Amino acid sequence: MNIAKTICAPATSVGSGAVSMIRVSGPDALAIADRVVHFRQGSCASSAGYTLKFGTVPDVDDVLVSIFRAPHSYTGEDSVEISCHASPYVVERLLQMLAETGAVPAEPGEFTRRAFANGKMDLSQAEAVADLIASSSEASHRVAMHQLKGGISTELQQLRSQLVDITSLMELELDFSEEEVEFADRNQLISLLDSALSHLRRLTDSFRLGNAIRRGVPVAIVGATNTGKSTLLNALLGEDRAIVSPVAGTTRDTVEELFNIDGIAFRLIDTAGIRETSDEIESIGIDRTFEKLMLADSIIAVFDVCSPVERLCSELRDIVSRVNLKSQQLVLVLNKVDLLAGFDETCESMATGSIWSIENGHNPAILAVNKIVTKFNKIVSLADNKVSAIAVSAKSGFHLERLSHALSEHQKARIADAGTATLVTNARHFNALSAASRTLSLARSGIASRTPTDLVSQDLREALYHLGTITGEITTDEVLGNIFSKFCIGK
Numbered sequence: 001m002n003i004a005k006t007i008c009a010p011a012t013s014v015g016s017g018a019v020s021m022i023r024v025s026g027p028d029a030l031a032i033a034d035r036v037v038h039f040r041q042g043s044c045a046s047s048a049g050y051t052l053k054f055g056t057v058p059d060v061d062d063v064l065v066s067i068f069r070a071p072h073s074y075t076g077e078d079s080v081e082i083s084c085h086a087s088p089y090v091v092e093r094l095l096q097m098l099a100e101t102g103a104v105p106a107e108p109g110e111f112t113r114r115a116f117a118n119g120k121m122d123l124s125q126a127e128a129v130a131d132l133i134a135s136s137s138e139a140s141h142r143v144a145m146h147q148l149k150g151g152i153s154t155e156l157q158q159l160r161s162q163l164v165d166i167t168s169l170m171e172l173e174l175d176f177s178e179e180e181v182e183f184a185d186r187n188q189l190i191s192l193l194d195s196a197l198s199h200l201r202r203l204t205d206s207f208r209l210g211n212a213i214r215r216g217v218p219v220a221i222v223g224a225t226n227t228g229k230s231t232l233l234n235a236l237l238g239e240d241r242a243i244v245s246p247v248a249g250t251t252r253d254t255v256e257e258l259f260n261i262d263g264i265a266f267r268l269i270d271t272a273g274i275r276e277t278s279d280e281i282e283s284i285g286i287d288r289t290f291e292k293l294m295l296a297d298s299i300i301a302v303f304d305v306c307s308p309v310e311r312l313c314s315e316l317r318d319i320v321s322r323v324n325l326k327s328q329q330l331v332l333v334l335n336k337v338d339l340l341a342g343f344d345e346t347c348e349s350m351a352t353g354s355i356w357s358i359e360n361g362h363n364p365a366i367l368a369v370n371k372i373v374t375k376f377n378k379i380v381s382l383a384d385n386k387v388s389a390i391a392v393s394a395k396s397g398f399h400l401e402r403l404s405h406a407l408s409e410h411q412k413a414r415i416a417d418a419g420t421a422t423l424v425t426n427a428r429h430f431n432a433l434s435a436a437s438r439t440l441s442l443a444r445s446g447i448a449s450r451t452p453t454d455l456v457s458q459d460l461r462e463a464l465y466h467l468g469t470i471t472g473e474i475t476t477d478e479v480l481g482n483i484f485s486k487f488c489i490g491k
């Protein structure tokens with residue numbers, strides 16, 4: 001990156017909307033704009049920051065130019081934003097003229113990279129810019145905004161100052177090592193380290209939820225073959241995404257789609273039906289089902305209510321043995337209730353949530369569902385709010401809104417538990433925090449076992465290094481190149 005150069009790029013996507021905007025940033029931004037745009041009065045170079053000027057680019061378009069003066073701009077440099085009509089021809093022509101008068105095309109993310117280089121934001125905030133642009137749900141927008149406003153940076157500042165205190169205490173001791181002086185009270189050092197470690201643990205623990213919010217909460221739809229998993233996926237999405245057929249073993253690979261419920265993004269994952277099979281490809285698919293099941297935050301286990309109860313119980317036992325109810329939500333979906341004798345859409349009191357009703361006890365459809373739920377309750381307690389049973393028809397849509405509700409309520413409760421605490425949403429940050437945590441643990445055991453001070457302070461310095469990589473106080477061109485290359489052009 002050459003900061004001495006002035007860069008330009010379209011900041012809006014070409015070909016949609018009525019207006020496009022081209023950004024120019026760098027030492028010659030105002031002079032270059034003056035060469036391309038004709039103003040009736042004055043020039044960009046003679047205008048104050050935050051001025052809006054109307055101008056003409058002869059034979060091309062009428063434009064509006066916003067002027068920003070360093071350091072009061074996004075990049076911290078002199079910048080202009082030229083708004084023109086959204087014609088791909090006009091945008092192309094303006095970019096060409098800007099290039100002819102001295103601007104070079106910007107690389108992906110180069111505006112934000114300059115903002116970082118000029119101290120307008122730290123690296124975690126720059127990454128939040130990309131998250132904000134990509135956010136597609138209220139919850140992911142909220143965590144991106146929190147990070148953009150310096151949420152994680154503030155946490156790291158606190159941690160760093162704790163560690164710097166400990167390090168300087170220990171290094172003072174090093175200067176006097178000949179004299180075997182112990183300045184620092186070991187117990188005090190250990191308790192300081194413990195508090196830093198628990199702070200780090202809270203942050204690394206938040207990654208599971210943070211990552212789910214940013215990328216969509218993973219929800220695996222699992223169950224025996226032909227129970228209606230793909231039909232359920234399609235019904236929830238409202239589109240024919242996965243192939244549905246009466247042939248058992250239709251879905252071979254996993255199918256993933258994003259789906260918003262109540263402002264939370266979910267990643268619904270349809271999987272291959274579980275059964276004993278000698279088919280090699282199908283069994284690879286089933287291995288994947290188990291993988292997705294383990295990684296999911298919520299699991300929708302689908303059962304065909306027309307199957308014999310004993311078979312359903314054995315399917316449930318198999319699934320329960322693979323679920324971790326401490327961290328995963330399990331929703332038992334009793335599907336195809338429309339096929340039960342006596343069923344009609346007024347069977348509202350059928351199993352929903354963790355409570356089911358035995359009112360209307362003479363209706364054979366409700367009796368059949370209650371019989372299954374009673375047996376299921378002996379295998380996995382439905383009183384636990386992590387587990388619920390819902391009778392649905394993926395085909396008719398019966399009770400699907402209750403299923404969506406169960407998923408969103410569970411996530412809302414998780415988010416509410418996290419409160420206003422900072423959530424780690426970025427894998428790079430998570431890795432750096434985990435590395436810092438590992439080296440701090442080493443330092444802690446070093447102090448406890450009276451390892452020489454210089455070795456312990458080396459661990460502490462290493463932990464500080466890892467924390468510094470998150471905000472970019474310590475970074476390399478390679479890391480920066482990697483982060484900003486994922487940005488779009490013009491950002």
Ligand SMILES: Nc1nc2c(ncn2[C@@H]2O[C@H](COP(=O)(O)OP(=O)(O)OP(=O)(O)O)[C@@H](O)[C@H]2O)c(=O)[nH]1
Nearest residue numbers: 225226227228229230231245249250251273394395
């Ligand atoms: N009557 C009725 N039929 C359903 C319902 N859900 C699914 N089906 C039918 O059950 C059959 C299997 O449906 P799929 O959605 O392909 O089932 P699957 O669980 O994805 O099957 P595999 O991918 O083979 O494991 C199809 O013929 C569906 O039309 C339902 O709620 N009611």
Ligand SMILES: [Mg+2]
Nearest residue numbers: 229230250251
């Ligand atoms: Mg399927």
